[in-house]
Amino acid sequence: MRIVISLVLIASTIFVANIMSDSPDSNAQQTAPAYAKWGRIAMEKVKEKYAQANIIDYLHIGREIGDQTTTEKFKLWLREGNREFGVYVDIIFDNETEEVIDILYRETDR
Numbered sequence: 001m002r003i004v005i006s007l008v009l010i011a012s013t014i015f016v017a018n019i020m021s022d023s024p025d026s027n028a029q030q031t032a033p034a035y036a037k038w039g040r041i042a043m044e045k046v047k048e049k050y051a052q053a054n055i056i057d058y059l060h061i062g063r064e065i066g067d068q069t070t071t072e073k074f075k076l077w078l079r080e081g082n083r084e085f086g087v088y089v090d091i092i093f094d095n096e097t098e099e100v101i102d103i104l105y106r107e108t109d110r
Contacts, residue, residue: 038074041100042072042074042076042089042091043055043058045103046105052081056079056084058074059076060072060074069092070095072090074088074091085107085108086108086110088106091103
């Protein structure tokens with residue numbers, strides 16, 4: 001009987017510890033990914049370009065770092081009426097100043 005009670009106490013302690021470690025305060029300390037700024041810009045620019053569409057999904061494809069510029073690549077999935085389509089967005093910016101040099105858009109049905 002003592003073993004059962006001990007096991008229940010251990011299990012409940014582990015359960016409470018897991019709940020406490022998932023508290024909002026511990027999550028607040030997590031930092032945003034490096035591409036978050038560029039993802040917000042991609043979404044803002046797509047909303048401007050496709051004003052009648054809703055963004056229903058978002059994917060960071062990756063980053064290409066060059067000597068002077070970097071390109072952040074995203075794919076956004078949009079719904080406009082009955083039509084769903086993707087838009088690839090490439091944001092090219094200066095490595096030193098982070099000034100946007102160009103934004104390229106390419107639609108896809110996949």
